[in-house]
Amino acid sequence: MTIDEYLAELGRLLPRRRRRRVLAETEEHLHDAARACRREGLDHRAAERLAVERFGAPESVAREVAAAYAIVEVRLASLLAVGAALALFLPLYGIPENTLPPATWDQKPSDIGLLQTVLVVTWLTASLFAGLGLALSLLGHARVARTALLGAVVAVATFLVVGSLLFARWLEEAPSTPLWPFLALSLPVTAGSLAVCAAATVWVSRHARALERARPPRLPGASR
Numbered sequence: 001m002t003i004d005e006y007l008a009e010l011g012r013l014l015p016r017r018r019r020r021r022v023l024a025e026t027e028e029h030l031h032d033a034a035r036a037c038r039r040e041g042l043d044h045r046a047a048e049r050l051a052v053e054r055f056g057a058p059e060s061v062a063r064e065v066a067a068a069y070a071i072v073e074v075r076l077a078s079l080l081a082v083g084a085a086l087a088l089f090l091p092l093y094g095i096p097e098n099t100l101p102p103a104t105w106d107q108k109p110s111d112i113g114l115l116q117t118v119l120v121v122t123w124l125t126a127s128l129f130a131g132l133g134l135a136l137s138l139l140g141h142a143r144v145a146r147t148a149l150l151g152a153v154v155a156v157a158t159f160l161v162v163g164s165l166l167f168a169r170w171l172e173e174a175p176s177t178p179l180w181p182f183l184a185l186s187l188p189v190t191a192g193s194l195a196v197c198a199a200a201t202v203w204v205s206r207h208a209r210a211l212e213r214a215r216p217p218r219l220p221g222a223s224r
Contacts, residue, residue: 006055010058011023014065018065026055034047074207075138078133078137080196081133081152081201085126085129085131087193088189091185122162130152132151133204142207152197156193156194160190
């Protein structure tokens with residue numbers, strides 16, 4: 001197989017958005033290897049065949065490239081999930097404001113206090129699961145990372161439900177409290193966090209198989 005034939009076959013197997021860069025790197029590497037073979041006394045065609053043979057089958061190279069890029073993308077998705085979970089701290093603003101001096105709520109109903117506690121616990125749980133997902137993705141354990149991120153999704157969804165109950169009870173108990181501007185901020189943040197965590201989970205799931213097969217990332221052109 002000549003270099004041009006090899007590149008055509010490899011290009012057919014590569015993801016479209018990675019194709020141009022990977023093919024350019026592969027072509028440069030193969031021509032360098034072919035020139036080295038010609039210096040050993042091989043003719044042009046034999047040098048190209050040997051360079052291609054040493055580089056590896058197109059199917060194997062395409063799998064390695066897909067796995068290498070999947071690792072990067074899954075780590076990024078997991079990092080975004082961590083950021084989204086931590087962003088839930090913003091809707092918690094009202095809890096310390098009415099719990100700590102000087103604006104304490106001395107007559108706070110017990111069920112509101114309980115809902116506030118549950119809200120904080122679910123935030124910490126979401127952050128913990130998202131952080132665990134990131135750690136596992138960094139270690140290459142995609143399938144377990146996917147499970148951890150799914151836990152973050154459940155925790156964020158629970159946060160949204162508990163937060164809604166808390167908001168309703170707060171208005172019932174203290175209807176004069178100007179909570180609507182706060183809701184206008186907290187609802188988009190919570191919904192956005194849920195969407196990002198869910199998208200990250202789906203993304204990790206899509207690439208889990210490639211990550212499980214991945215060896216240490218190596219792009220075409222790296223030494224064998």
